[in-house]
Amino acid sequence: MDAFFASVEQVLNPELKGKPLIVGGELDRKALSDYNSRYLRLRNLLAQRLYPEALEELSIIEWETPEEKMSPSLNLLKVEALAGNGQPRKAIVCLERALLAAADDTFRPRLRLKLAELCLANGLLAKARVQAEEIRRESPQSPDEVEARALLAEVERRVQEARP
Numbered sequence: 001m002d003a004f005f006a007s008v009e010q011v012l013n014p015e016l017k018g019k020p021l022i023v024g025g026e027l028d029r030k031a032l033s034d035y036n037s038r039y040l041r042l043r044n045l046l047a048q049r050l051y052p053e054a055l056e057e058l059s060i061i062e063w064e065t066p067e068e069k070m071s072p073s074l075n076l077l078k079v080e081a082l083a084g085n086g087q088p089r090k091a092i093v094c095l096e097r098a099l100l101a102a103a104d105d106t107f108r109p110r111l112r113l114k115l116a117e118l119c120l121a122n123g124l125l126a127k128a129r130v131q132a133e134e135i136r137r138e139s140p141q142s143p144d145e146v147e148a149r150a151l152l153a154e155v156e157r158r159v160q161e162a163r164p
Helices: 002-012 029-047 051-064 072-084 088-100 108-121 125-138 143-162
Strands: none
Touching (some): 029 072, 072 088, 072 108, 088 108
16 A cells, blocks of 8 residues: 555655756766665565565656666566566566667677567467577577577477477
């Protein structure tokens, strides 16, 4: 119930809407400190597998710093919270949106790998295969590519089991 009142207060109180990290060309240390403490709290909640609380903390982070909404690292945490909370379809959509955004080359394979794992877990074998093949094409001879090969083998095994 407290989360409900907090979200209502955010909507009604215009002063709470967004705290930019850079104000007047300089870093706002208080806003950065608030963001870092919320980010660490989010990671701790996920480590403890408290997924509903993690989703609440995530919504607060996204509300206070909207520029972080498409951050690949925050998206990976969001996907973990959604999947753990029993919302794998939302997690898949979140990853697909993150891939459409301008993710850099360091995060793209991890996003694709997580998407392939979720698709495989939910029986979306074609999507899982496409993502694993993209990882192999985009980042050959990387740790992500090794995991992608293992995922492709699992997809092929499941396809063979499904065939009569």
